[in-house]
Amino acid sequence: MITLQDIRKVYRNGPLEVEALASVNLTIERGEFVAIMGSSGSGKSTLMNIIGCLDVPTSGKYVLDGEEVHALDEVRLSSVRNRKIGFVFQSFNLLGRQTVLHNVELPMMYGGLNRIKRTQRALELLEKVGLGGRVKHKPTELSGGQRQRVAIARALTMDAPILLADEPTGNLDSKSSEEVMELFKNIHQEGTTIILVTHEPDIAAHAERVLWFGDGKLLRETRKGCAAI
Ligand SMILES: Nc1ncnc2c1ncn2[C@@H]1O[C@H](COP(=O)(O)OP(=O)(O)OP(=O)(O)O)[C@@H](O)[C@H]1O
Ligand SMILES: [Mg+2]
Incomplete structure (x- = not known):
């Protein structure tokens, strides 16, 4: 479903260059539950942004569901993103003045669903x-776990x-984190492919496969029930 070949990402700020990803090769099959771990600055969020079609690699090939997305322009990239990717962030990114219901309805307003169907679905x-x-609550009236x-x-x-999900439990206490992970497990069991970045081994333990990043490279991976490969 997701194939990355020789993916490189270089950020340029004037004369400064940062190589955030250096030749990443990776395949993720449909229905997998993958955790990504690695020290701060190792390129995890950069990788998530590329997989999520929020950004494009400097070089390399990214095939998503048979479509070569590395070379798409912003309009086509956002179309792929809207159809294929759901995002969860560490800081929730909810609209604080809107109700919980409205926050959930919002993506469907761009998706062309009528109002009654949107509300029903939300x-x-x-x-x-x-x-x-x-x-009917506002996000500010909820706990962190509820917001997530x-x-x-x-x-x-x-x-x-x-x-x-990029560090979805990063701002949560351990009980709320476990609740959120239970939810991810259910969503995974219903067939969704999940890729989650975390610093916490307890959280990564919920995944079937853990990818370890360092210095922009995929260093190694472990699979549930297997020794490191
Ligand atoms: N927009 C940007 N412009 C310049 N450099 C960037 C940009 N985004 C990330 N970087 C750099 O790229 C490298 C990888 O960053 P990235 O955010 O992918 O790391 P990370 O593994 O997600 O770290 P953390 O665990 O702290 O979230 C870092 O050296 C970072 O400073
Ligand atoms: Mg990050």
């Missing part, structure tokens, strides 16, 4: 993440086959 998803009783569950509901609205 309520259904909020029920699924255990927030059926909070739909709103963000997860929002990421599911377009039925994207891939869910990307």
Whole structure:
């Protein structure tokens, strides 16, 4: 489903160059649950941005579902992104003045669904993440774990086959983190491919496969039940 070949990303700020990714080769199959670990600055978010079609590599080939996305312009890239990718971020990225319900409805307003269907779908998803009783609240009236569950509901609205989460439990206590991971597990069991960045081994342990990054390179990987390869 996801194939990265010789992916390199160089950031240029004037005369300064930072090589954030150096020749990454990686395949992720449909339905996998993958965790990405590695020290700060090792290129994890850069990789997630490329996989999520938020950014393009400096060089290399990225094939997503048979489509060569590394060379697409911004318009086509955003079309792929809208159809294929749901995002969850460490800082939730919710609209603070809008209700929980409206936050979840929002992506569907760009997706062309009518108002009644949008509300129906948003309520259904909020029920699924255990927030059926909070739909009229504002995000500021919720706990961190509840906010992240709103963000997860929002990421599911377009039925994207891939869910990307960059340190989704980074701002949560351990109980809320476990609740969020339970939710990811359920979503994975329903067939969604999940790729999650984390610094916490306990969180990575939920994944079937762990990729270890260092200095912009894929250093090694481990699979559940297997020794390091
Ligand atoms: N927009 C940018 N412009 C210039 N350099 C950048 C930019 N984004 C990231 N970098 C650099 O690229 C490298 C990789 O950054 P990245 O954010 O991918 O790391 P990370 O593994 O996600 O780190 P963290 O665990 O701290 O989130 C770092 O050296 C960073 O400073
Ligand atoms: Mg990061």
